[in-house]
Amino acid sequence: MWWLVLFLSVFSIALRAPVAIAAASIARTIVVDLKGGGDFKSIQQAIDSVPDNNNKWTKIHVAAGVYREKVNVKSTKSYILLEGDAAQTTSIEWGDYNGDSSGHDTETSATFTSYASNFVAKRITFKNTYNGFANLTPAVAAWILGDKSAFYDCSFIGFQDTLADMLGRHYFKGCYIEGVVDFIFGYGQSIYEVSLRCVRSNCCVTQRCKISTVKSLQKPGYVTAQGRNSASDNGGFVFKSCTISGPQATYLGRAWRHSSRVIFYQTFMSDIIVPAGWRIWNAQGYEGLVTFAESGCAGPGSDLSGRVKWEKQLRNDELKTFIDISYIDGEGWLDAQPPLD
Template structure:
């Protein structure tokens, strides 16, 4: 129990630092003046600087050192987008997670199927949804269920506010780095929050669609901490778990997987045993 408390304290301290850094977008600490984030506008109708999100990302200079806001008009953007490692300090801002969405259909290779891939450090996104449409519509696509990633996050110090991540299997690959998710909606059925990130999920909606599995229970998490001295793990604080079918809270992707649900609401879709050992039983 002590190790879990220490983990929470350390994680909370990390995200206090992240939050103070993000505040610099709005106010200069020396002058107290509001700072304006230079903006690039994306509008599919052609009324902005670009019609695609990827074109806007490509326009950001490599090794950029100041925040640049990419403002994305409402609509459905059918494209696969990547923020490469050499383009930090990008802020993607949609007009609402029900109004602005990025949709792509790809599967199998989790390394290449993601609708959204973020490799750079210091990335923020707000008010948009990332969807991998390969397994949709649920129970009606006629396709076998396959890993189909909606978002892969592997840069350090990334934050997501009021975003959506929609898929069925392997929806959100929280791959590596320190990440913060607040008021986000994450949907899936099998291992749909997975990876080796050191991440805090606060007041997020965890939407389980295990009813699509025809009576088989799903899994919310598959965390990938592989050594006892690694600092990564997932903390879900004041989250809400709901949906259909039955689900485990998670199963260990690696031997030292670490996941903590704190003060969260769980409906009766969560099976009584809570966790499945998968292939790793030594450290449960």
């Protein structure tokens, strides 16, 4: 019965093997062009044209230009791929801020808001044009609440609360994020990492996620303010092979809630990092619950000798849990999204 033993062995291996998930195809393409060469001149009009409860991927290609509008992707507008020509040439810009004359709070100040699950953006800039050099106040560039959201080669520009990584599982690859205070904040479960793009068979381009401070009267600043509030919450920000630089000193982060979790892995840190690295802020007395950690980082700002005593030292198995893509993608939702070109 050797053949039966062989069959059962092969069948058992097949059951354990990961199942390849086919990437989705694009069912419809909408073109937005300020000059009138597309289907719409406004990004919001293009998004509104997608049927509610949509379940087929729709590409909205946004031609080069500065689109001065507030954009909102409602929870009923899932399966949208928002694509610019390049982050350097395609941008969405607006200038609301918390407490402006319109009465906007932090959330409604956002230039771009997405509540929808299964959302992808690539090669586009989200910018809040409010100038916070002398008067910092929350002024969000992008507010992300939908689950299964991915951003490729995008830029997020602001001063305070630039990127609201609020709720859900999110993936940022090869992106640029700029600000001063809490400029990556929220409750999200997210990985930020390097992008490796092969433009020809023998030529690959590496684009790290770049985190940059900007000049402000607020000194020093804070890169992150993560809001995990309990041990049962899966949230946390993981930065893999990123860079942190800029003209102004900064902490890596401060604890917005009692179980705040932020991990920097193999990230280059310039000399702008404050030696202590972290601030306890709203988690005073809960230092044992906060997970702020660094591993394998490089650069003059990565010196751990002056770090706060309560910074976590993660075991290899603990670290692997967070740096592996399964931390945000155990079921393969990234592979099920449309392929990148």
